[in-house]
Amino acid sequence: MKKLNVGLIGYGFMGRTHSNAFRQVNKFFSLGYEPVLKAVCARDEAKVKAFAENWGYETYETDWRKLIARPDIDLIDIATPNNSHAEIAIAAAKAGKMILCEKPLSMDGKQGAQMVKAIEKAGVPNMVWYNYRRVPAVTMAKQLIDEGRLGRIFHYRAKFLQDWTISKDLPQGGAGLWRLDVKAAGSGVTGDLLAHCIDTALWLNGSIANVSAMTETFVKERKHNLTGKIEKVGIDDACAFLARFNNGSLATFESTRYARGHKALYTFEINGEHASIAWDLHDLHRLQYFDHRDESKLRGWRSIHVTDGDQPYMKNWWVPGLQIGYEHTFIHQVADFLAGFDSQTPAHPSFRDALETQYVCDAVLKSAQTGKWEKVPKAK
Amino acid sequence: MKKLNVGLIGYGFMGRTHSNAFRQVNKFFSLGYEPVLKAVCARDEAKVKAFAENWGYETYETDWRKLIARPDIDLIDIATPNNSHAEIAIAAAKAGKMILCEKPLSMDGKQGAQMVKAIEKAGVPNMVWYNYRRVPAVTMAKQLIDEGRLGRIFHYRAKFLQDWTISKDLPQGGAGLWRLDVKAAGSGVTGDLLAHCIDTALWLNGSIANVSAMTETFVKERKHNLTGKIEKVGIDDACAFLARFNNGSLATFESTRYARGHKALYTFEINGEHASIAWDLHDLHRLQYFDHRDESKLRGWRSIHVTDGDQPYMKNWWVPGLQIGYEHTFIHQVADFLAGFDSQTPAHPSFRDALETQYVCDAVLKSAQTGKWEKVPKAK
Amino acid sequence: MKKLNVGLIGYGFMGRTHSNAFRQVNKFFSLGYEPVLKAVCARDEAKVKAFAENWGYETYETDWRKLIARPDIDLIDIATPNNSHAEIAIAAAKAGKMILCEKPLSMDGKQGAQMVKAIEKAGVPNMVWYNYRRVPAVTMAKQLIDEGRLGRIFHYRAKFLQDWTISKDLPQGGAGLWRLDVKAAGSGVTGDLLAHCIDTALWLNGSIANVSAMTETFVKERKHNLTGKIEKVGIDDACAFLARFNNGSLATFESTRYARGHKALYTFEINGEHASIAWDLHDLHRLQYFDHRDESKLRGWRSIHVTDGDQPYMKNWWVPGLQIGYEHTFIHQVADFLAGFDSQTPAHPSFRDALETQYVCDAVLKSAQTGKWEKVPKAK
């Protein structure tokens, strides 16, 4: 088994999910490559050292440029706030490293295009962590669509609802709260949550032609953790948009952090001529499926418990009926990335795939400002 | 359309459901017969008069013997407490009236056998109001079983859970509360709730060979509304039993009025070799169906919204997707009863069918006392 | 009890639901007025006669002008296709009749305004059949909002999904299919389905400021039943729109007849600062409720089975746990209409209330054409 030396940058929520994925993947998947936790990098030495010890990283760095410069690192994994993705990725590409990057790819499409240019020039393997593609039920949805079971698609609808920022007392900025700081995040729910919805949608239903959007910032000012002052909130607290896909289907997308009662309700539903599919992150191991070709009086939405050996990824885990959870999506993504080396089939989504999502986000945010329908530029 | 003059005895909860059924049936079903609300009978003149006026009964009586004696009455409908069913039914049979009787048929099997004897001797049309057979989803379950879709049956499980008698302050006896008075009701949940479960089970899965049961009375004493005194509670508050059907399947049955959170949770599930069915009175318009012959990776419980024209009874109502409710089961039962005259196919369950349920109840209550498995005598 | 002589125009699906409501209301509600089925009117004499006989109308007419001219008619109930509402309603108003009108009120806002003008000039009692306001769970949602339980509202989302027109072979026009004929219906799902969603939304969440919409006609041509020719389809098969309410909340609305697997999935959800509410027509007797003020670790969406005596309308029906269905919403609406006479509180929604919905529909359809956000004019 070939070793692949990983250098992780960032040790927050995503640093943990990635580290776990690297550690676990070879225990459950038979692969030709094995990630080695070589180094983790972050500015706070005490914390990064503790993180390295906990997860078993052999070394640590406090300057990401040093990490990239290290010859013993094969792969740079970017798990930092959005505003640092581009600089790190471009430097890593120049250094010839493989690159994994947290989503969203970049602060905007322009920046993302620069990253894609750099990475494609370098010709290095690359992938963006849109992990929900690897929920077994979501992967199965993709299979069903690719098998043509749904027929012509009429409708796509997705939403991602949370409720964790309703309190006016919640500050913005800094560790754990950078997602509320527009300088670090680029946008609010659009880049954080809708980007997931859009990535899945592009994968399942093809490209989006144009959009009409609205955004809202319900709490206008919050204390900033870094300055200690009350500052204007620059992110979108909520965003909804209408879209037309190039396959002729109509879509609605919505995301908010002000939907009381929902922690992480990412749902999508696709209505086709013959069949429909629905899925919900809160019960991620289930797929809802309705097939009009079923015998008429027995038609109904099937609640499929996706835990069987003939369903995506599940033969690698336990036994039928026993569910896996959120963290496994990252393990699957690493497994596919490593398997891609053997099969010469690069794992998706690539930086270029993720750039397409970025362009949709740009069009959405622009439409929210102009009040008009905006076209989505092509990323491919 | 031929007229059928109805004489209803009793004006409680069931008197209302029956009256509504008689009034509604011809508006929605095309039949050769039409029930006429000729007379209603109860002891309290002021109340029975008001009931007659409200529902449109042409006349009223305060003595049920007079009602039975009236030549203008074709059909006697018994909606009184259980301890009066036998006397009224036997008298009505002797008078040559058709008879509808509320469930349970009788206080016990012995009494029920006398009723069956009388009614069969008289040769009059008869039916017992086990209305849940006519929930469209339940009727469809019967169709699926009769079509052989389930294959060999392994398991049957049913329960009927309520929570309305948990308070110790609730009195027993008299109007609205006679179901807590063993003299009026014969038993507690066994005759009131389990009788429904047993009737459905016998219809769907055939006869029961033997049972092992336990009963409990959680609140031992309650004030009696008729005597004004604290009296011992004679009914079973809860009853559960194991059973073996003659087709080799195993069953569990349970009923209680002490299941906090459930108003009328009558559920049953049948597991067959090829397919399984489940149903729940709280969402009575849905049938859950799992078919192992579905393509492997797409197997799941189907939530069938039973509101389509090709599903039982539903073409007579509104349009697909729009649900009907509890009261409609009585309308369906009257429709089938009337249609039985035209087709010469007596509607079920007959008194004899209901006697079989009575024998199971007897065996259950006996087993709870003896602590042994008890055989169920044959009613046919 | 005072008699109220009803003259019904139209005997289709809605003619049946209204007739049933008039017949049933006094059996379950204690009121000072009683509707009398005096006459039904439609052009086909054989059919209208049969309808009259089935439902117990004393007489019938084949010309609605004659019906309006009859002095023995107190109330005109309009259950005809949309394109005849205005003419009939205006004539009935001039004749001083009370008027009930099926939804949507009119072909468009302009026509609706004329109707409102006529009816208000005449000063006659009036109401539009937006029946879903009287689903007990929906009425309870209104109560909860009025009690201030939700706090500031952030989001409203509603959809009404059907799948009955997917087949290209389905013709348009004529009996049962006039909803596909733009000349009879005015619009497609916007007036038929979204109008319901909008009416509920205005009632629960106040007025809408502006909208951005898209519509689609998936099947461009269908055979027309009246001409026998293939004709262009003029209706919208699907419509989705974004909206901003005047209370600052954001909304998404969607409707289609191309959502495979859904017969009548009308759902809405409201997210407030403290609590959220969700409802679904497919299980109309349930209300989903989440309250952030619940103890932290025990917070969850409550599935409330709205069948108890302290929940709207339910004390008039059966016993807790036993559900009612679709038809009962019409009975409740008649009950409220009649009770309004006693209490001097006109039942809602009035023609003027329904005009507001019409204005929203106009803005939606206009936005779908202009591709811009459109303001909703005020109806009050």
Added chain:
Amino acid sequence: MKKLNVGLIGYGFMGRTHSNAFRQVNKFFSLGYEPVLKAVCARDEAKVKAFAENWGYETYETDWRKLIARPDIDLIDIATPNNSHAEIAIAAAKAGKMILCEKPLSMDGKQGAQMVKAIEKAGVPNMVWYNYRRVPAVTMAKQLIDEGRLGRIFHYRAKFLQDWTISKDLPQGGAGLWRLDVKAAGSGVTGDLLAHCIDTALWLNGSIANVSAMTETFVKERKHNLTGKIEKVGIDDACAFLARFNNGSLATFESTRYARGHKALYTFEINGEHASIAWDLHDLHRLQYFDHRDESKLRGWRSIHVTDGDQPYMKNWWVPGLQIGYEHTFIHQVADFLAGFDSQTPAHPSFRDALETQYVCDAVLKSAQTGKWEKVPKAK
């Protein structure tokens, strides 16, 4: 952090879940002890070597007696078929090793009592892998009960339904199928599935007084993988029993491998005077809770998504709304076992706790044979 050298015996399904738990626990829980994967033992050298390499065991053995004899092993983890638990555990106890043992503890109560005697004599830390106690939702159920929220308990019902042995072509015996071989398993669903239900029930609701049971073997003969011959099936395919707890509550228990449509439907429900709780392994991250003390019209079953930091174990994982799965229950159990050393509070269930479950199983199997109610002997 102190090292704890683990010697695992058996490398099947449970060998994998335990190994994963040992590897993962310190990454997510802050503990004073760390398990070290020192050695794994099984008879097939090639396979045990491969297993050791995959999971990172430093060494392997092919004779469990040698493993126990090794001074570098602190803890023996028994993950072999049931018929070897006693011999291994008693030997390990004599060697002064800590012992973890897969459930069920033993082939029967008599054997289990010998194990308890040996282990208590040796005074070594011990625990049995009844992992479902550590599903966060189940642990929370225990908390709610201990806080007295349910009040007097009236009912307990549990079932564990599977469908994987319906085919007559499935052989018995040998790797992966020893659960169908009575010599290896001791019993069928009683020891395999009901033992889980009983363990949870004893933990949540106290001891069981007596039981009335029935068992069935639907497929009487199967090919035996070890002999190659058709042999009589000695296990119970299905088992159901009634029980009375010493707290006065009534219970039904059922388990089968012939419930088409259910892979691992372990559900329990507890009905108390004030509140009820329900849980389902198929959606293990949810707890259903009904509280009668909620405001009357707003009472409903709450669907609690147990993923928040103030819910058991969840602060150690990801963020609210993101579910964990089956494997995590084993990690929690190891975490509690290790934490018990620091806190001097031995983790449950101990061998003695598990013996109580064994006695209930014995009584159940005996009752199924005698056809009588059987008392459960006391284990404590």
